[in-house]
Amino acid sequence: MSAEEERAASAEEKRVASTPEGRAAGAPEAGVPHLNAFTAFTGRWAVLRAALRISRRDAWRAKGRTALIMVMIGLPVLVITALITGRATTDVTPYEQLDSTLGSADARLITFPTRGRVRQDVAARSIGQHKASRPDRQWTPAELGTLLDGRLLRYQQKTGEVRLPDGYDWVDVLEVDLRDPMTRGMRELVEGRFPAAPGEVAVSPALTGRGARIGGTLPVTRDNRPMRVVGVVQNPNRPGSAELTALPEAVLGHQNDGDNSGWLADTPGSVRRADVRRLNQAGLAVQSRALIERLPDDGESPVPAMSGSPTRGAVSLGVAIVLVVMETVLLAGPAFAVGLRRRRRELAVLAAQGASGRQLKAVVLADGLVLGGAAALMGMVLGIGAGALIASVGAPLLNWTHGPLDVPWPEVLAVAALGVVSGVTAALVPAVQASRQSPAQVLAGRAAVDPPGRAARPLLGLVLVVLGTGGCFAAARHDDLAVVISAVVLALGLIVLMPWLVRSTGRLAGRLPLPLRLSVRDAARHRVRTSSAAGAVMGATMAAVVLGLVAASAFAQREAERTSVEPLGTLTIRTWASTTDGQWSRLRVEAERLLPGVPLVPGAVAVNAEGKEVRLQGDRHPLHCAGPTKCLPPRWDGGGILPVGDERLLTFLLERHDPRAEAALARGSAVVIGSGMAHDGVVQLVAESWEGGEDERLTLPAVVAKAAEPAQTGALIPASALEKAGFTVVERHLYAAHVPADEARLQRALNTVASGVNISVERRGDEDALTVLLVLLGAAMVLVLGGTFAATGLAAADMRQDLDTMSAVGAAPRVRRLVVAAQAAYLSGLGAAVGLAGGAVGGAALIRWNWETGIHPGGHPQVVEIPWLFLAGLVVGLPLLAALVAGTFTRTRPARARRVA
Structure with a gap:
């Protein structure tokens, strides 16, 4: 058959195949869409399978x-x-806590001192009640039986004091008969048995580690009532809690004050919403097993969401x-x-x-x-x-x-x-x-190598950098999230700019020593690889700089606003005025025993005519204060309370002898430390009772003494001036220039002598700054070294021929090490320097936002602390460390080249 005949036959076959008869006969149909799609899909799937393999x-x-x-x-x-x-x-x-709170009971009834209507959520996590002026009569099982059918089991839950080998401490106390089937699952028996008599208790594993043991005796409450330990039990939802379990009223006495006390109920049927509403109306809160099991999201109680968009x-x-x-x-x-x-x-x-x-x-x-x-x-x-x-x-x-x-x-x-x-x-x-x-x-x-010219168009990066920088400072007055978003835009802009920065710095390689020149030129030839690694270093450094600046400034601001009557490093031991003189004497002896060689200076407290202890504070007049914190406003932790004492305490507070101040104190004048509280030669005080009541105001003559440190402010009040005003003065404070190694242990030991002992130590506001900065430096080190070593390994692989050539012409092994070390130093150094610039912008914006939204904007000047050592460690120390490690572990022997025919 000739060529013309073959072409004619092929054309005829295509014509027949395109007709309906040809398609019906099974002839292949060219150009049908679904067949083309199927063929394309199978082809792509085959490519994907091969690529995955x-x-x-x-x-x-x-x-x-x-x-x-x-x-x-x-x-x-x-x-x-x-x-x-x-x-x-x-x-x-709440669903997961059912066993530990209800055991196998159907409901838990929670009592209150009064019978007012109770408001609660479904799981009784949020409870409220309008309380009457005086408590009602106590609930009885017979009275509860008229409100809810079923068997009742009394329980009580509160905190109590126990005496451990290292002193008194507060622990949780659960009083319920754990032998009853209704309590199955409330506590897991680890060892021994459950309490069966009023003089028996079981302890949690946390207390066995502090000296309690089965068969031993554990004194409870301040009466040191001995209780025999018969078992070890554990809360399934709080395995680390320090807890005692006993029979009802064995440790706590009868509780009817709403502190998680009441009855467990085993009812014939489920406790429904109508039952809960009826009990709420009678003055009881209720946890119903049936209702909690039907809560959405595995028992998560529907409580109002926190504010936030x-x-x-x-x-x-x-x-x-x-x-x-x-x-x-x-x-x-x-x-x-x-x-x-x-x-x-x-x-x-x-x-x-x-x-x-x-x-x-x-x-x-x-x-x-x-x-x-x-x-x-x-x-x-x-x-x-x-x-x-x-x-x-x-x-x-x-x-x-x-x-x-x-x-x-x-x-x-x-x-x-x-x-x-x-x-x-x-x-x-x-x-x-x-x-x-x-x-x-x-x-x-x-x-x-990377194609030339691609890094010469940094317009997009510059636009992102400008937008991010401007956004940071524009958002600093409004929203911290907007500042973070702007900082992210700035970081993306710096990443986009990184290839251009690599190329620009590569042009300076001719002026560098040989190892660094080879490394920089190689990095510039492989901009994609270099830019990625430098960008990773930049991101880690920028985040660390932002957090470091914000943390250092916050700690410095706290230290700048710190005020105290006592100088830095002062240990203060306080107890209540109700402590007897005998207890106080024993407390002083115990403190001297526990703090050998530490001089203790006594201080006093004032008691009003009603026998109530009062706290003396400056009557704050903002117009007369040197700063918003210099008049010692009241604080919950006891700060701001002015000390009462004699010349010994004055010398301790001033850390020197001041004859003029001592003479004024002897005359009955207050000694103002610093000039914050004195005005026109007098100081105005408020005597406020700890137990409530009407405040008393005092005006005392005052002299001003120079403070021992800038943060020190307040006044020392002489006992004679308070006695003239009708107060009684009793010694109940001790001061020492000492920081104990374990404050909690010291407090427990002193509590064995007298209850209510409190100790405190005056510390710097920026004491934890170093720890935070070291953690940030460690996190940045992991990211910086990881990205640097990955890129340096690639660079060493790409430069192997050049390094082998250098070795072949007589270069010493240390030259190879210097080249690899220089590559690591260049990558991490460039990223760290760029990250420092970006982090400075983001950190400054966040600091500005923190001040704009602060509690006292414009009152105390904003403190911007620059942690120079931290920044030097990031920008200089980490690149040097990366260079040292890379140079130390690089291979110095030339690789054997493959012979090419």
Whole structure:
């Protein structure tokens, strides 16, 4: 058959196939849409399967790189999942607390001192009542039986004092007959048995670690009533609580004051809403098992939500997601680039065999999908286990609430999906590079470099930087979330600018020493790799700088606003005026025994004509004060109370002898420390009773003495002036220039002598600043070193031929080390310097917002503290550390080159 005849036959076949008869006969139909779509789908699925298979095999061959990428992607997933799981497990709902609060009872009745109508939510977590002026008669089981059918079991719950080997301490007390079947599940019997007689108690494991033991005697209350320990029991939802359990009224006496006391009820049927409303009307709060079991969200009581906009919450979540993905992508990006550099020959062979750029891109993106998916899955599993472990270990040690393992699967799966997205996103830039590489150049053994000229257009980055900077300072007067969003925009702008910064700094390489010149030029040739690593360092440094500036300024502001009568480092031991003279004498002797060699200076308190202790405070006149905190406003912790004493206490407070002030004190004049409270030679005081009542006002002559330190302010009141005003003065304070190693232990020991002893130590307001800054520095170090070492490893691999050539011509091994160290120093140094600039902007804006929304704006000048050592450690110390580690562990022997025929 000739060629003309073959072409004619082919045309006839196509014509017949396009007719209805031909389609009915099964002839192939060319150009049908659904067949083309199916063919395209099967082709893409085949490409994806092949790409996934190639990625899986490559990941198994390069185990070190695979582990590095999985750690960078999986670690955030693990941490976030652990926090979510731990929070859900320790957030115990009313449904999960049913056994520990009700046992097997159907309801729990909570009594009040009065019979007023009770308002409560379904789970009785929020209870309110209009109380009468005096208590009503106590409830009786017979009276309750008229309101609710069923068997009743008395319970009482409050706190009480017990005497342990190290002194008195307050513990929880539960009084109920745990042998009764109605209490099954309220407490778990760990050892021994439940109390069966009024003189028996069971203790929690937290008390066994402090000296209580089965068979021993435990004194309870201030009467030191001996109770025999017969068992160890544990609260299933509070395994770390210090608790006693006993029969009703064995420790507490009869309680009818609403402090979680009442009856457990075993009823013939369920306690319904109508029953709860009837009991509320009678003056009882009710926890109903049937109602709590039907609560939504596994028993979560429907309480009013906290103030806050749902939109704000969604925006905050979006910002957090952007930050996590951005930092993960920047950290893992160089590691994916490592894989691309090592596989570029393999990809070039695929391209030479006909693979398209899209197919090469699919192979590299499959790396992100495979490694990101595996890392997310592993991080999710390990995060759930870590969250459960943290909750189970932290509950007994830190007295957390604890329930059954609760995994919020929607949130956990969303975090895992975020890890997969981060992996694919991190592989996106290397995938684009793979699709654009020249197979001929790669197969010829020439290293690939980034195309020139692409970094010379920094317009987008400059626009984002300007918008972010302006937004930070514009939002500083309004909203902290807007400041954070603006800071994120600024960070994105700096990341976009990073290739241009790399190229610009690369032009300065000619003036540098040889090792640094080689490193900078190599980094400039591979801008994508360098920019990603430097961007990761920049993000970590910027976040650390922002938090460091805000934290340091907040601590400095607290220290600037700190006021105290006592000088820094003063230990104050206080007790009530109702303490007897004998108890006070024994307390002084015990304090001298516990603080050997520490001089104790006595102080006094005032008692009014009604026998009530009063606290002396400055009558604040803002116009006459040197500052908003210099007139010692009342504080809940006892601060602001003016001391009463003689010349010994005056010398202690001033830390020197002042003859003029001592003479004035002897004449009955108050000695004002600093000039904040004195006005026209007098000081005005308010004597306020701790137990309530009408305040008394005093005006005393005063002299001003120079304070021992800037934060010191207040006045020392002489006992003679108070006695002339009709008050009684008794010694009940001790002062010492000493900071005890364990304040709680000292207080428990002193409480064995007299009840109500309180100790305090005057400390700096910025005492914890160093710890916070060290934690921030450690977190930044992990991120900075991780990104730097990943990029430095890639740079060393790319520069291997140059380094081998240097060694071949006689360069010493230390030169190779210096080149690699310089590469690490350049990457981390550039990122840290840019991060410092961005962090300074964000930190200043947040500090400004914090002051604009403060309690006393414009009163005390805003303190901006710059932690120079912290910033030097970030910007100088971490790059030097990265250079030192990279140079120390680099290989100095040349690699054997492959012979090419």
